[in-house]
Amino acid sequence: MEEYRVIIVGGGPSGSLTALSLLRLRPDLAGKILILEARRFPREKVCGGGVSGRVTERLESLGLPWQELPRTTVRGFTVCFRGFRYRPEFGNLKCFVTRRSLFDAFLLKCAEERGAEVRFTAAVGAYREPGRVAVVDRLGNLYRCEVLVGADGVNGRTRAWSGIPARGRRSLLLQVDLPLPAGAPFPEESMILDFSPPRYGVRGYVWFFPSLDEEGRPVLNAGISGGEFSGRGASLLKRVFLEILQEHPEVGRWAPGELRFRAYPERSYSPLREVARDRVIMVGEQVGVDPFTGEGLAICADSAHEAARHIASALESGDYSFRGYAAALRRAPFFPLYLIGLPYWYQSRWRQPCFLLAMSTRKGEEGAMNVLDYYARTFSGSLPPGTPYSAAFWKTVARDAAAVFPGWLRRSERTCRMPW
Numbered sequence: 001m002e003e004y005r006v007i008i009v010g011g012g013p014s015g016s017l018t019a020l021s022l023l024r025l026r027p028d029l030a031g032k033i034l035i036l037e038a039r040r041f042p043r044e045k046v047c048g049g050g051v052s053g054r055v056t057e058r059l060e061s062l063g064l065p066w067q068e069l070p071r072t073t074v075r076g077f078t079v080c081f082r083g084f085r086y087r088p089e090f091g092n093l094k095c096f097v098t099r100r101s102l103f104d105a106f107l108l109k110c111a112e113e114r115g116a117e118v119r120f121t122a123a124v125g126a127y128r129e130p131g132r133v134a135v136v137d138r139l140g141n142l143y144r145c146e147v148l149v150g151a152d153g154v155n156g157r158t159r160a161w162s163g164i165p166a167r168g169r170r171s172l173l174l175q176v177d178l179p180l181p182a183g184a185p186f187p188e189e190s191m192i193l194d195f196s197p198p199r200y201g202v203r204g205y206v207w208f209f210p211s212l213d214e215e216g217r218p219v220l221n222a223g224i225s226g227g228e229f230s231g232r233g234a235s236l237l238k239r240v241f242l243e244i245l246q247e248h249p250e251v252g253r254w255a256p257g258e259l260r261f262r263a264y265p266e267r268s269y270s271p272l273r274e275v276a277r278d279r280v281i282m283v284g285e286q287v288g289v290d291p292f293t294g295e296g297l298a299i300c301a302d303s304a305h306e307a308a309r310h311i312a313s314a315l316e317s318g319d320y321s322f323r324g325y326a327a328a329l330r331r332a333p334f335f336p337l338y339l340i341g342l343p344y345w346y347q348s349r350w351r352q353p354c355f356l357l358a359m360s361t362r363k364g365e366e367g368a369m370n371v372l373d374y375y376a377r378t379f380s381g382s383l384p385p386g387t388p389y390s391a392a393f394w395k396t397v398a399r400d401a402a403a404v405f406p407g408w409l410r411r412s413e414r415t416c417r418m419p420w
Contacts, residue, residue: 001142001143001144002034002141002142002143002144003143003144003145004032004033004034004117004143004144004145005029005032005033005145005146005147005315006019006022006029006032006033006034006145006146006147006148006149006311007033007034007035007036007133007135007143007145007147007148007149008033008034008035008036008116008149008151009036009123009126009135009148009149009150009151009152009156009158010035010036010037010149010150010151010152010153010156010284011035011036011037011041011104011108011111011118011151012037012045012104012151012153012284012285012300013103013104013107013284013297013300013301013304014151014283014284014285014286014300014301014303014304015035015037015108015111015149015151015152015283015284015304016035016104016107016108016110016111016116017058017062017107017111017283017300017301017304017305018149018151018283018304018307018308018311019033019035019111019114019116020062020064020107020110020111020114020116020304021062021304021305021307021308021309022308022311022312023111023114023115023116024062024063024308025308025309025312026312026315027115029115029315030114030115030116031115031117033115033116033117034116034117034118034119034143034145035108035111035112035116035117035118035119036119036121036122036123036135036137036143037108037118037119037120037121038120038121038122038123039120040120041101041104041105041108041109041120042101042102042104042105043101043104043105044101045100045101045104046100046173046175046262046263046264047100047175047264047296048097048175048207048209048221048223048294049097049098049099049100049103049209049211049221050074050095050096050097050191050209050295050297051071051095051096051097051098051103051297052094052095052295052297052298052379052380052381053090053092053094053095053379053380053381053382054298054301054302054333054334054379054380054381054385055297055298055300055301056094056095056096056381057094057381058301058302058305059301062110064106064107064110066106068106069096069098069102069103069106070098070099070102070212070216071096071097071098071212072096072097072098072189072209072210072211072212072218073093073095073096073189074090074095074096074097074189074190074191074209074210075089075090075093075095075189075190076088076089076090076189076190076191076376077090077190077191077192077193077372077376078190078191078192078193079193079195079357079361079372080192080193080194080195080196080247080248081194081195081196081357081361082196082199082247083247084361086361086363086372087190088370088372088373088375088376088377089373089376089377090376090377090379090380090382091376091377091380091382091383092380092381092382094380094381095191095379095380097191097209097210097211097212097221098211098212099211099212099213099214101214102214119137121137121138121139121141122137122138123135123136123137123138123152123157123158124136124137124138125157125161126148126158126161126162127161128162128278128279129144131146132144132145132146132279133145133146133147133148133279133280135148146279146314146315146320147279147280147281147311147314147315147320148162148279148280148281149280149281149282149283149307149311150162150164150280150281150282150283150286151282151283151284151286152286153284153285153286154170154265154266154267154285154286155265156285156286158280158282158286159282159286162277162280163277164274164275164276164277164280164282165273165274167267167270167273167286167288168267168268168270168273169229169267170229170265170266170267171204171225171226171227171228171229171265171266171267171268172226172227172228172229172233172234172237172263172264172265173204173223173224173225173226173227173237173263173264173265173266173294174223174224174227174234174237174238174241174261174262174263175221175222175223175261175262175263175264176222176223176259176260176261176262177211177213177219177220177221177222178219178220178222178251178254178255178256178259179217179219179254179256180210180217180218180219180220180254181218181254189210191207191208191209191210192207192208192209192248192251193205193206193207193293194206194207194208194244194247194248195354195357196244196247197224197225197226197240197244198354200236200239200240200243201236202224202226202227202236202237202240203226203345204224204225204226204227204294205224205225205226205293205294206222206223206224206240206241206244206245207221207222207223207224207225208220208221208222208248208251209221209222220251220254222241222245222251223241223261224237224240224241224244225266225294229265234261234263237261238259238261241261242259266285266289266294266296267285267288267289268288268289268290268291268345269287269288269289269290269291269299269338270288271326271329271330271335273288274326275287275303275325275326275329276310276321276322276325276326277322278320278321279320281307281310281311281322281325282303283300283303283304283307284296284299284300284303284304285299285300287299287303287329290334290337290338290341291338291341291342291345292338292340292341292342292344292345293341295334298333298334298337299334302329302332302333302334303329303332305332306325306328306329306332307325309328310322310324310325310328333385334385336378336385336386336387336388336389337375337378337379337388339388340371340375340388343356344356344357355404355405355408356371358404358408359371359397359400359401359403359404359405359408360372360375360400362400362403362404368396369396370396370400371393371396371397371400374387374388374393374396375388
């Protein structure tokens, strides 16, 4: 039996960032924080690998040398629907795409160097004892701690062990890497997001990100979100992806004859779901991802920061209820963008296009920003995270809604277009 102040189940970004944030607040916890990770790093992580400027700012605040990461810098979004395109600029160079295997290994190494102990063994159970939590690994080793952090991802079991209700339904994503010849230009150094899947009954989007493979060679990281965990979920996603790929000849020319997709799940964040109980607190994908864009790293970074603050306070006060943690997440930088994306996610199915997408991509007067311009610059950290709460933002929403709604209503259809 070994004792620690804090045990973190999961060594991914949320687990590593929680340890790093906690050690920054409480350097005396070096050697008293244990990270249990089931697999050796670097390990493959199926993910788009997009890192927003808000995450980069978190890394900088922790003094992490993120510039060492192999990465592709991106300057903006290209938002698409059928033949329509709109490209808001980020306004800085803090957003990039990297391989998650390299990103995750970098963060875990930083956490270990700063005083967290890392053991590559799977936790298989946990239970509460008077005044502490006990954790058991696959080898039968027993660990005890004052606080348990659930950072074990979308399929993790810490919720079940701790009696915290499960989150909402999982959605299915497919990802594929398209080889990109050296020197081949990628359009406009942007993250392409195509919101055409609702035309086919899929509530999601297709992405094309400039990225690197494990050996540092340029690739296009591509995929589609919004699938259902059913017998036809993956096959429907593949067909929709291939249909939309034809509308992007600048990308499709690099696609091989046969695409090998990799599947992975995600669960959306909801402010109504429980994220902590006595001596147990959830971070990262155990909290959820943005249901609109599927971005999870911002929630990882923000939940790790808030969890560290609450853990440090609990260790000092002896109050391990973490009652204020859920409210703190609602004040975190990711939350305003979650609020913007939520109605898109609910309205997008079968609409052609969603009214909010039509409104937000409207080109206004010269030099005037629209909703997606605000979104992109808040995403990148060029604007303060509270900008979507400002009067200027809501005046923009009202202006563009009034301009777009009459024409959109005439063109809107509620039929599904299946090309097969």
